[in-house]
Amino acid sequence: MTASGGLSSNPYDHVPSLDPSDPPKIEGSERQNLLSRYYPDYRPEHKSTLRVGCNKGDVVPDEISQILESRSLLETKVDRMVPKEPDADVDLLIIGGGGAGMTAALFAQESGAKVLLATKLRVGDSNTVMAEGGIQVALGGDDSPVNHFKDAYRGGHFVGKPDLLSVLVKEGPDVIGWLVRKGVLFDRDSSGNLSLRKGGGTSRPRLISAKDYTGLEIVRVLKEDLLNSGVAIWEFAPAVELLQGPEGSCAGAVFRDVDSGKLKWVKAKSVLLATGGTGRLHIGSFATSNHFGATGDGLVMAYRLGAGLINMDSFQYHPTGVIYPSEMAGMLITEAVRGAGARLYNKSGKRFVPELETRDVVAAAIIRECEEGRGVRTPAGHFGVYLDLASIDRDMGEGTVSKRFPNIVKLMGKHQVDCTVQPILVYPTLHYQNGGVTTDTMGHTSVPHLYVAGEVSGGVHGKNRLMGNSLLEVFVYGRRVGMIASEEAQKRNPFSWHEVSVTHVERFENELEREFPGTHLSEAPLLFPDYRNHPDNALA
Amino acid sequence: MFRYEVPEGAQLIRVWINGKEWQVPEGLTMVQAMWHTGHEVIHGIGCLGGVCGACAAVYRMPGDFHLYNALACQTLVKADMAFSLIASFPSQRANYNIETLPDPKEGLFELYPESATCRNCNACTEVCPQGIDVRDSVWRAVFGDFKTVTEETMSCVMCGLCVSRCIAEMAPHEIALYARRAYGARELPFPENLKVRLEAVHAGSYDADLDRLGGLDPNLLKKECETK
Numbered sequence: 001m002t003a004s005g006g007l008s009s010n011p012y013d014h015v016p017s018l019d020p021s022d023p024p025k026i027e028g029s030e031r032q033n034l035l036s037r038y039y040p041d042y043r044p045e046h047k048s049t050l051r052v053g054c055n056k057g058d059v060v061p062d063e064i065s066q067i068l069e070s071r072s073l074l075e076t077k078v079d080r081m082v083p084k085e086p087d088a089d090v091d092l093l094i095i096g097g098g099g100a101g102m103t104a105a106l107f108a109q110e111s112g113a114k115v116l117l118a119t120k121l122r123v124g125d126s127n128t129v130m131a132e133g134g135i136q137v138a139l140g141g142d143d144s145p146v147n148h149f150k151d152a153y154r155g156g157h158f159v160g161k162p163d164l165l166s167v168l169v170k171e172g173p174d175v176i177g178w179l180v181r182k183g184v185l186f187d188r189d190s191s192g193n194l195s196l197r198k199g200g201g202t203s204r205p206r207l208i209s210a211k212d213y214t215g216l217e218i219v220r221v222l223k224e225d226l227l228n229s230g231v232a233i234w235e236f237a238p239a240v241e242l243l244q245g246p247e248g249s250c251a252g253a254v255f256r257d258v259d260s261g262k263l264k265w266v267k268a269k270s271v272l273l274a275t276g277g278t279g280r281l282h283i284g285s286f287a288t289s290n291h292f293g294a295t296g297d298g299l300v301m302a303y304r305l306g307a308g309l310i311n312m313d314s315f316q317y318h319p320t321g322v323i324y325p326s327e328m329a330g331m332l333i334t335e336a337v338r339g340a341g342a343r344l345y346n347k348s349g350k351r352f353v354p355e356l357e358t359r360d361v362v363a364a365a366i367i368r369e370c371e372e373g374r375g376v377r378t379p380a381g382h383f384g385v386y387l388d389l390a391s392i393d394r395d396m397g398e399g400t401v402s403k404r405f406p407n408i409v410k411l412m413g414k415h416q417v418d419c420t421v422q423p424i425l426v427y428p429t430l431h432y433q434n435g436g437v438t439t440d441t442m443g444h445t446s447v448p449h450l451y452v453a454g455e456v457s458g459g460v461h462g463k464n465r466l467m468g469n470s471l472l473e474v475f476v477y478g479r480r481v482g483m484i485a486s487e488e489a490q491k492r493n494p495f496s497w498h499e500v501s502v503t504h505v506e507r508f509e510n511e512l513e514r515e516f517p518g519t520h521l522s523e524a525p526l527l528f529p530d531y532r533n534h535p536d537n538a539l540a
Numbered sequence: 541m542f543r544y545e546v547p548e549g550a551q552l553i554r555v556w557i558n559g560k561e562w563q564v565p566e567g568l569t570m571v572q573a574m575w576h577t578g579h580e581v582i583h584g585i586g587c588l589g590g591v592c593g594a595c596a597a598v599y600r601m602p603g604d605f606h607l608y609n610a611l612a613c614q615t616l617v618k619a620d621m622a623f624s625l626i627a628s629f630p631s632q633r634a635n636y637n638i639e640t641l642p643d644p645k646e647g648l649f650e651l652y653p654e655s656a657t658c659r660n661c662n663a664c665t666e667v668c669p670q671g672i673d674v675r676d677s678v679w680r681a682v683f684g685d686f687k688t689v690t691e692e693t694m695s696c697v698m699c700g701l702c703v704s705r706c707i708a709e710m711a712p713h714e715i716a717l718y719a720r721r722a723y724g725a726r727e728l729p730f731p732e733n734l735k736v737r738l739e740a741v742h743a744g745s746y747d748a749d750l751d752r753l754g755g756l757d758p759n760l761l762k763k764e765c766e767t768k
């Protein structure tokens with residue numbers, strides 16, 4: 001039985017026999033051809049050139065230009081009137097309660113700073129909690145941070161920033177030690193070492209994980225410590241705008257309480273943006289693996305205040321998102337299943353790409369198969385290919401899939417797909433924002449006293465992130481920038497609330513008016529995607 | 541624009557959302573059914589991926605006295621289902637430092653004295669959307685078998701549904717979190733491979749190489765990194 005039960009054309013009715021012969025190899029220039037023809041980043045459609053702001057001239061996906069070249073949610077003069085007193089006055093304001101924000105808050109608090117963490121949903125409702133596969137850290141006897149550096153630099157197509165990468169690989173073991181001492185249960189091998197697994201694009205097994213609950217396991221622990229830490233916490237309080245202080249610096253932020261609708265103003269000596277990624281913008285109409293709040297708000301607010309962005313043309317479409325049953329569209333099937341030996345097959349049951357190629361290459365190959373008529377059609381009219389996990393059990397012993405990937409088995413099971421015997425229908429899903437706000441090794445942006453950490457920042461992964469390097473970045477830079485931002489806050493020259501304003505918003509809007517006279521521009525940050533019953537929504 | 545699709549040929553079915561009757565196509569999750577009917581859902585959605593536990597829900601089916609529970613982002617609506625979200629269920633959480641706690645096994649009874657009052661009703665196990673044997677995990681924790689608690693409760697999404705049902709008024713998921721942390725931080729030895737690597741990092745063993753790579757001109761760096 002399958003999810004669509006009595007409905008029309010069920011793609012599970014005609015699964016071909018799967019031919020295990022090796023897929024064709026991909027040689028040198030073929031890889032580039034495949035990427036430029038099929039990978040969304042390299043295709044010309046749905047792109048625009050930014051006309052306003054400090055990245056003027058950059059070509060980015062339409063959905064990115066729409067949020068960057070947008071009007072403020074502070075619509076009226078009244079909205080923009082700075083109240084007599086701020087609602088809170090802190091050393092460090094952290095915006096976003098995912099992995100980077102929580103980590104930064106814990107370290108900042110420990111350093112003695114007065115910290116406020118404000119987040120859009122509940123603390124921990126984030127992309128971090130969803131991470132399945134694991135974290136890269138070079139622990140193998142034949143491995144080292146140097147190998148890790150080389151793999152990540154190669155994986156990022158040689159445009160990642162070397163200094164950011166150096167810090168990432170060098171401080172990695174420290175933050176993992178921090179998590180282990182808090183009782184985070186990474187899988188162990190029989191001698192008590194952290195188990196190391198292989199991920200795509202790496203030269204050594206380097207991935208540590210907590211079954212396929214890595215993010216959940218970490219978030220449960222950090223959230224408990226954070227709630228107990230004494231850090232002030234605002235939940236359901238999305239930031240809508242940053243505040244400008246003396247000399248173009250950042251001086252706090254404005255929040256809109258979800259329940260009361262009221263604006264809340266925070267004065268801060270340092271502001272750390274840890275708002276994560278952009279999956280819910282559904283760039284190129286792709287489904288997404290991201291949590292409900294991944295709408296790129298940090299990019300919008302930082303850009304308006306004058307912070308530069310980098311690599312905003314580069315996104316990770318994870319090759320294996322569920323495409324059927326359609327109500328699960330976008331849900332991630334971790335790359336670790338391919339590391340363990342899962343295979344991809346097209347409509348005729350043939351393998352078409354080496355499964356452990358980098359993510360972009362595998363995604364491009366899947367798109368190619370579907371565009372050239374070798375994809376499997378779903379009842380909703382989409383196309384996908386088969387991801388077969390049964391080969392894992394055949395190669396590594398009955399029960400391996402259930403043991404290593406209990407979450408996938410459970411979730412697919414809820415939708416009546418037994419993935420230990422049935423292949424999963426997949427298509428690339430919008431997964432990760434490779435670029436972001438430009439930063440240095442201290443988390444600085446081009447705006448004084450505005451810092452970034454985690455997925456909202458750009459540079460370290462170049463134009464392609466390898467699995468497991470993002471979680472590592474979140475904890476390494478969360479810790480580092482949390483400490484640096486609170487230290488620099490305490491050293492900052494005092495300034496008064498009267499020097500704080502949102503005049504940068506007006507300046508930005510004037511620039512927009514000059515470039516797009518009379519054009520209706522949408523409002524951003526988006527805060528929450530809206531899938532309700534609108535006329536243009538298929539659910540209608 | 542991206543849309544969550546209604547499967548071709550889907551029939552309309554009747555459901556009750558927060559007590560009100562609606563018609564929705566089959567093949568939607570509870571959350572999607574709420575969107576479909578125009579509900580704005582913010583409290584009650586986190587990940588949409590079945591791991592954050594924000595979307596705990598209760599439901600009943602006609603002619604069936606059972607009260608069912610589910611994660612609303614993962615559960616498909618059925619004809620005549622009546623459901624509501626319980627986006628937050630209050631529970632007590634202990635404040636402790638796992639690294640410095642003198643005796644983690646004793647600590648459980650100081651922090652969660654109610655853990656020893658389980659009345660074996662099994663309601664927590666029956667309600668758990670993750671299929672965890674919650675009742676057993678509480679007993680294992682009480683007996684100090686934190687290792688088994690760990691194995692049993694790894695998939696807990698902290699939705700709090702077990703708390704909503706417990707007649708001993710405890711928070712089994714918080715107890716399990718404590719037991720897991722105590723096991724990881726205090727019973728398992730610190731991993732040797734991590735310890736060795738940390739010593740090497742702190743001794744500066746990789747600094748020279750990393751500094752050299754960082755100082756190379758981009759073409760040379762590319763050359764060095766090109767092969768695996």
Ligand SMILES: Cc1cc2nc3c(=O)[nH]c(=O)nc-3n(C[C@H](O)[C@H](O)[C@H](O)COP(=O)(O)OP(=O)(O)OC[C@H]3O[C@@H](n4cnc5c(N)ncnc54)[C@H](O)[C@@H]3O)c2cc1C
Pocket residue numbers: 095096097098099100101118119120121122124125126127128129130131132133134135136214215237238239240274275276277289290291293294295297298332431432453454455456467468469470471472474525527589
């Ligand atoms: C399904 C999935 C699986 C993944 N698996 C892996 C993996 O195995 N290994 C790996 O390394 N990486 C993985 N990643 C990537 C990784 O999890 C993320 O890149 C990383 O967790 C990002 O952390 P963050 O703290 O920067 O952002 P997030 O964890 O997304 O946190 C950002 C927080 O900011 C909040 N926020 C957003 N806007 C606002 C606003 N305006 N005001 C206030 N708060 C706001 C959000 O709601 C959220 O709580 C995965 C990602 C996904 C989605």
Ligand code: SF4
Pocket residue numbers: 667668669670671672674695696697698699700701702703712713
């Ligand atoms: S143990 Fe309790 S909190 Fe955890 S998933 Fe089950 S019902 Fe939810």
Ligand code: SF4
Pocket residue numbers: 657658659660661662663664665674675678705706707708709710712
């Ligand atoms: S619901 Fe409470 S009393 Fe009943 S078995 Fe579970 S822990 Fe024990």
Ligand code: FES
Pocket residue numbers: 584585586587588589590591592593594595611612613614697
């Ligand atoms: S929204 Fe996270 S589990 Fe349902």
